[in-house]
Amino acid sequence: DTAVSxxxxxxxxxxxxxxxxxxxxxxxxxxxxWYKQDSKKFLKIMFSYNNKELIIxxxxxxxxxxxxxxxxxxxxxxxxxxLGDSAVYFCASSPGNTDTQYxxxxxxxxxx
Amino acid sequence: KNEVEQSPQxxxxxxxxxxxxxxxxSVGISALHWLQQHPGGGIVSLFxxxxxxxxxxxxxxxxxxxxKHSSLHITASHPRDSAVYICAVRRSGSRLTFGEGTQLTVNx
Numbered sequence: 001d002t003a004v005s006x007x008x009x010x011x012x013x014x015x016x017x018x019x020x021x022x023x024x025x026x027x028x029x030x031x032x033x034w035y036k037q038d039s040k041k042f043l044k045i046m047f048s049y050n051n052k053e054l055i056i057x058x059x060x061x062x063x064x065x066x067x068x069x070x071x072x073x074x075x076x077x078x079x080x081x082x083l084g085d086s087a088v089y090f091c092a093s094s095p096g097n098t099d100t101q102y103x104x105x106x107x108x109x110x111x112x
Numbered sequence: 113k114n115e116v117e118q119s120p121q122x123x124x125x126x127x128x129x130x131x132x133x134x135x136x137x138s139v140g141i142s143a144l145h146w147l148q149q150h151p152g153g154g155i156v157s158l159f160x161x162x163x164x165x166x167x168x169x170x171x172x173x174x175x176x177x178x179x180k181h182s183s184l185h186i187t188a189s190h191p192r193d194s195a196v197y198i199c200a201v202r203r204s205g206s207r208l209t210f211g212e213g214t215q216l217t218v219n220x
Contacts, residue, residue, distance in 0.1 A: 041149070041196060043210040056207055090155060097205055098142065103155035 003027050004104040006091050012110045013081055020077045021107045023091030031055075031097045032074040034066060035090040037106070043090070049074055050097050081111045115139050118199050118211035125218050131186040133214045135199030138180065142202050146173050146184050149196040149213070158184070158197075189218045 004025045013019055025032065033056075034046040047066040048056035054066070063079040078085060091104040119134045135144070146158040159166050159173040161182070166173050170189075175182040186193055199211040 041213055043198065043200075045207055045209075048207070055205065088153065092155075098202065100145070100157045100160045101208070102157065103147075106153050106155075108153075 004091060004093055004102050006089075006104040006107050008107060009105065010108050010110075012112065014112055015081055015083060017081050018077070018079045019081060019109070020075055021089055021091075021109070023074045023076070023104055025072055025091075025093040025102070025104075027093060027095075027102060028072075029093035029095050029102070030071060031094045031099075032068065032071075033092040033094075033101065034074065034076050035092065036060075037088040037090060039087070047074075047076075048097070055097065078109075081109075083111050085109060086111045114212065115209050116199055116201055116211040118197075118214050120214060121212065122215045123217070125189050125216070127190060127218055127220050129189050129218075131189050131193075131216065131218075133184045133197050133199075133216070135182045135184070135211055136180060137182075137199075137201045139201070139203055139209075141177075141180075142204060144175055144182050145200040145202070145208065146182075147198040147200060149198060151195065155198075186216075191218045191220050194218050 007022045031050045033048045037043045049068045052068045065077045068074045088106045088108050090106045092101040094101045116137045143162045148156045170187045172185040196213040198213045200208040
């Protein structure tokens with residue numbers, strides 16, 4: 001009965017590869033987010049979707065592309081991975097776009 | 113300079129002590145969030161507030177909109193309170209801007 005789930009939990013890959021991280025929420029929330037937490041533990045918003053529509057798109061490289069097939073899912077695809085992409089990526093959801101956010105467990109991405 | 117500043121960056125306390133973590137911000141906001149990140153990495157939302165004070169168990173959050181300042185208090189601290197506490201502000205819409213977090217360690 002996990003509220004916000006992410007897969008995989010750990011992802012180790014080589015530079016230049018393409019990878020995806022999946023996020024699903026079973027809370028019936030309308031808004032979903034992707035955050036990046038760097039090595040200094042600093043969290044930063046990347047994207048936000050409300051009812052499958054992109055509403056926040058921060059300054060991230062075009063290599064990052066979110067996809068929301070339905071309002072319960074928000075996946076993150078990353079092309080041509082670089083060393084600097086190594087971080088923990090958190091998915092979150094909220095009922096509306098100004099409500100308390102519920103976070104997934106995070107995906108630790110390591111690019112070698 | 114970050115729009116959200118937290119102090120202290122690191123805090124070590126003895127079990128039972130009263131703890132205060134501060135958050136100052138430099139922009140107009142619609143709400144402020146306090147989050148807790150466990151040693152295992154999971155993030156939990158503790159409070160969302162736009163005025164006054166909220167209490168949940170041993171945790172109390174206050175905000176002073178005029179002074180652009182919020183505090184998170186923990187009464188009767190316990191080793192299981194050891195975590196990173198993160199302040200985040202919402203300016204408009206759903207975008208949150210985060211502070212760098214306060215690492216709290218409570219020793220038995």
